[in-house]
Amino acid sequence: MNKWDQIFTTNPQYKPLNEIFLAELLEKIKKETNPNPKKMIDLGCGTAKTVLQFSKLGFEVTGLDNSIVALKKLQEEIDNSKEQNITLINADLNNYNLTLEADIFLCNFVYAFIDNKEFFLKEVAECLRDDSVFILITPVIHKEIIYTEEDKTKIAVDFEETLKLLKNIFSSVDVYHHDYIGTREDYVTFLIKK
Secondary structure, three states: OOHHHHHHOOOOOOOOOOHHHHHHHHHHHHHHOOOOOOEEEEEOOOOOOHHHHHHHOOOEEEEEEOOHHHHHHHHHHHHHOOOOOEEEEEOOOOOOOOOOOOOEEEEEOOHHHOOOHHHHHHHHHHHOOOOOEEEEEEEEEOOOOOOOOOOOOOOOEEHHHHHHHHHHHOOEEEEEEEOOOOOOOEEEEEEEEO
Protein backbone atom coordinates (compact mmCIF):
# COMPACT_ATOMS: atom_id res chain seq x y z
CA MET A 1 0.00 0.00 0.00
CA ASN A 2 1.54 3.33 -1.06
CA LYS A 3 1.26 6.54 0.97
CA TRP A 4 -1.69 7.73 -1.13
CA ASP A 5 -3.58 4.51 -0.51
CA GLN A 6 -3.00 5.04 3.22
CA ILE A 7 -4.27 8.63 2.99
CA PHE A 8 -7.41 7.63 1.10
CA THR A 9 -8.27 4.89 3.62
CA THR A 10 -9.01 7.80 6.02
CA ASN A 11 -11.74 9.07 3.65
CA PRO A 12 -10.50 12.65 3.15
CA GLN A 13 -13.18 14.99 1.87
CA TYR A 14 -12.52 17.27 -1.08
CA LYS A 15 -14.69 20.11 -2.31
CA PRO A 16 -15.91 20.09 -5.89
CA LEU A 17 -14.91 22.90 -8.20
CA ASN A 18 -16.80 26.15 -7.72
CA GLU A 19 -19.62 25.76 -10.25
CA ILE A 20 -19.93 29.47 -11.02
CA PHE A 21 -16.22 29.84 -11.72
CA LEU A 22 -16.21 26.58 -13.68
CA ALA A 23 -19.06 27.85 -15.88
CA GLU A 24 -17.17 31.11 -16.51
CA LEU A 25 -13.98 29.19 -17.33
CA LEU A 26 -15.79 26.88 -19.75
CA GLU A 27 -17.43 29.87 -21.42
CA LYS A 28 -14.00 31.47 -21.91
CA ILE A 29 -12.62 28.21 -23.33
CA LYS A 30 -15.57 27.92 -25.74
CA LYS A 31 -15.18 31.52 -26.86
CA GLU A 32 -11.40 31.60 -27.25
CA THR A 33 -10.14 28.04 -27.84
CA ASN A 34 -12.69 25.35 -28.56
CA PRO A 35 -16.39 26.06 -29.21
CA ASN A 36 -17.39 22.50 -28.37
CA PRO A 37 -15.11 20.81 -25.79
CA LYS A 38 -16.20 17.20 -25.20
CA LYS A 39 -13.35 15.33 -23.50
CA MET A 40 -11.70 16.06 -20.14
CA ILE A 41 -8.82 14.36 -18.31
CA ASP A 42 -8.49 14.87 -14.54
CA LEU A 43 -4.82 14.47 -13.63
CA GLY A 44 -4.81 13.30 -10.02
CA CYS A 45 -8.55 12.83 -9.59
CA GLY A 46 -8.39 11.18 -6.15
CA THR A 47 -11.88 10.84 -4.71
CA ALA A 48 -12.94 14.36 -5.68
CA LYS A 49 -16.24 14.75 -7.47
CA THR A 50 -14.68 16.69 -10.36
CA VAL A 51 -15.06 13.78 -12.77
CA LEU A 52 -18.77 13.68 -11.94
CA GLN A 53 -19.12 17.46 -12.37
CA PHE A 54 -17.69 17.32 -15.88
CA SER A 55 -19.62 14.15 -16.76
CA LYS A 56 -22.89 15.85 -15.79
CA LEU A 57 -21.95 18.65 -18.18
CA GLY A 58 -21.78 16.10 -21.00
CA PHE A 59 -18.03 15.49 -21.09
CA GLU A 60 -16.36 12.15 -21.71
CA VAL A 61 -14.08 12.00 -18.66
CA THR A 62 -10.90 10.14 -17.77
CA GLY A 63 -9.54 10.29 -14.24
CA LEU A 64 -5.94 9.37 -13.43
CA ASP A 65 -4.64 8.75 -9.93
CA ASN A 66 -1.81 6.95 -8.15
CA SER A 67 -4.06 5.48 -5.45
CA ILE A 68 -5.95 2.26 -6.08
CA VAL A 69 -7.93 2.93 -2.89
CA ALA A 70 -9.03 6.36 -4.19
CA LEU A 71 -10.00 4.95 -7.57
CA LYS A 72 -12.07 2.16 -5.99
CA LYS A 73 -13.92 4.67 -3.81
CA LEU A 74 -14.48 6.98 -6.75
CA GLN A 75 -15.70 4.06 -8.88
CA GLU A 76 -18.31 3.32 -6.18
CA GLU A 77 -19.50 6.94 -6.42
CA ILE A 78 -19.65 6.66 -10.21
CA ASP A 79 -21.55 3.35 -10.00
CA ASN A 80 -24.08 4.99 -7.65
CA SER A 81 -24.56 7.90 -10.05
CA LYS A 82 -26.15 7.73 -13.46
CA GLU A 83 -22.97 8.86 -15.20
CA GLN A 84 -21.63 6.31 -17.69
CA ASN A 85 -18.95 8.25 -19.55
CA ILE A 86 -16.13 8.09 -16.96
CA THR A 87 -12.97 5.98 -17.19
CA LEU A 88 -10.47 5.66 -14.32
CA ILE A 89 -6.77 4.83 -14.78
CA ASN A 90 -4.18 4.02 -12.12
CA ALA A 91 -1.12 6.15 -12.93
CA ASP A 92 1.72 7.88 -11.06
CA LEU A 93 1.98 11.39 -12.50
CA ASN A 94 5.62 11.57 -11.40
CA ASN A 95 6.67 9.20 -14.17
CA TYR A 96 3.61 8.61 -16.35
CA ASN A 97 4.07 9.06 -20.10
CA LEU A 98 0.88 10.89 -20.88
CA THR A 99 -0.37 9.95 -24.34
CA LEU A 100 -4.07 10.71 -23.93
CA GLU A 101 -5.95 13.28 -25.97
CA ALA A 102 -8.50 15.67 -24.54
CA ASP A 103 -10.02 19.10 -24.97
CA ILE A 104 -9.38 19.95 -21.30
CA PHE A 105 -6.64 18.65 -19.03
CA LEU A 106 -7.24 19.47 -15.37
CA CYS A 107 -4.85 19.24 -12.42
CA ASN A 108 -6.63 20.35 -9.26
CA PHE A 109 -4.78 20.62 -5.91
CA VAL A 110 -2.27 17.95 -6.97
CA TYR A 111 0.61 19.96 -8.43
CA ALA A 112 2.45 20.32 -5.09
CA PHE A 113 2.77 16.53 -4.85
CA ILE A 114 4.39 16.08 -8.25
CA ASP A 115 8.12 15.63 -7.71
CA ASN A 116 9.35 16.34 -11.22
CA LYS A 117 7.14 19.26 -12.18
CA GLU A 118 9.03 20.05 -15.39
CA PHE A 119 8.66 16.46 -16.65
CA PHE A 120 4.95 16.49 -15.80
CA LEU A 121 4.31 19.84 -17.50
CA LYS A 122 6.21 18.81 -20.62
CA GLU A 123 4.13 15.62 -20.79
CA VAL A 124 0.95 17.72 -20.67
CA ALA A 125 2.38 20.12 -23.28
CA GLU A 126 3.02 17.22 -25.65
CA CYS A 127 -0.66 16.24 -25.42
CA LEU A 128 -2.11 19.71 -25.96
CA ARG A 129 -3.54 20.57 -29.35
CA ASP A 130 -4.21 24.08 -30.63
CA ASP A 131 -7.84 23.70 -29.52
CA SER A 132 -7.22 22.19 -26.06
CA VAL A 133 -6.34 23.73 -22.70
CA PHE A 134 -4.67 22.81 -19.43
CA ILE A 135 -6.27 24.04 -16.21
CA LEU A 136 -3.89 23.97 -13.24
CA ILE A 137 -5.42 24.86 -9.86
CA THR A 138 -3.11 25.11 -6.85
CA PRO A 139 -2.57 27.06 -3.66
CA VAL A 140 0.45 29.33 -3.92
CA ILE A 141 2.72 31.33 -1.67
CA HIS A 142 4.42 34.60 -2.52
CA LYS A 143 8.01 35.49 -1.64
CA GLU A 144 7.13 38.97 -0.38
CA ILE A 145 4.62 37.70 2.20
CA ILE A 146 5.64 36.37 5.59
CA TYR A 147 3.49 33.39 6.51
CA THR A 148 2.90 31.92 9.93
CA GLU A 149 2.55 28.15 10.20
CA GLU A 150 -1.12 28.74 10.95
CA ASP A 151 -1.92 30.54 7.71
CA LYS A 152 0.52 28.85 5.33
CA THR A 153 -1.22 26.35 3.12
CA LYS A 154 0.64 23.04 3.42
CA ILE A 155 0.33 22.14 -0.25
CA ALA A 156 1.22 25.56 -1.64
CA VAL A 157 3.86 26.06 -4.31
CA ASP A 158 5.87 29.19 -5.03
CA PHE A 159 3.82 31.41 -7.35
CA GLU A 160 6.70 33.11 -9.16
CA GLU A 161 8.60 29.86 -9.77
CA THR A 162 5.46 28.11 -11.00
CA LEU A 163 4.52 30.94 -13.35
CA LYS A 164 8.07 31.10 -14.74
CA LEU A 165 8.14 27.35 -15.40
CA LEU A 166 4.72 27.45 -17.06
CA LYS A 167 5.74 30.35 -19.31
CA ASN A 168 8.91 28.49 -20.31
CA ILE A 169 6.88 25.49 -21.50
CA PHE A 170 3.57 26.92 -22.74
CA SER A 171 2.79 29.82 -25.08
CA SER A 172 -0.17 31.25 -23.16
CA VAL A 173 -0.78 31.35 -19.40
CA ASP A 174 -3.73 33.27 -17.89
CA VAL A 175 -3.81 33.65 -14.09
CA TYR A 176 -6.88 33.90 -11.84
CA HIS A 177 -6.41 34.49 -8.10
CA HIS A 178 -8.96 33.31 -5.53
CA ASP A 179 -9.00 34.09 -1.82
CA TYR A 180 -11.42 31.54 -0.42
CA ILE A 181 -10.58 31.27 3.25
CA GLY A 182 -7.96 33.52 4.84
CA THR A 183 -6.35 36.87 4.29
CA ARG A 184 -3.07 35.34 3.11
CA GLU A 185 -4.30 32.30 1.24
CA ASP A 186 -4.07 32.52 -2.53
CA TYR A 187 -5.53 29.78 -4.69
CA VAL A 188 -4.59 30.22 -8.32
CA THR A 189 -6.15 28.87 -11.47
CA PHE A 190 -3.78 28.88 -14.41
CA LEU A 191 -5.56 28.59 -17.76
CA ILE A 192 -2.88 27.36 -20.15
CA LYS A 193 -2.74 26.93 -23.91
CA LYS A 194 -0.21 25.12 -26.05
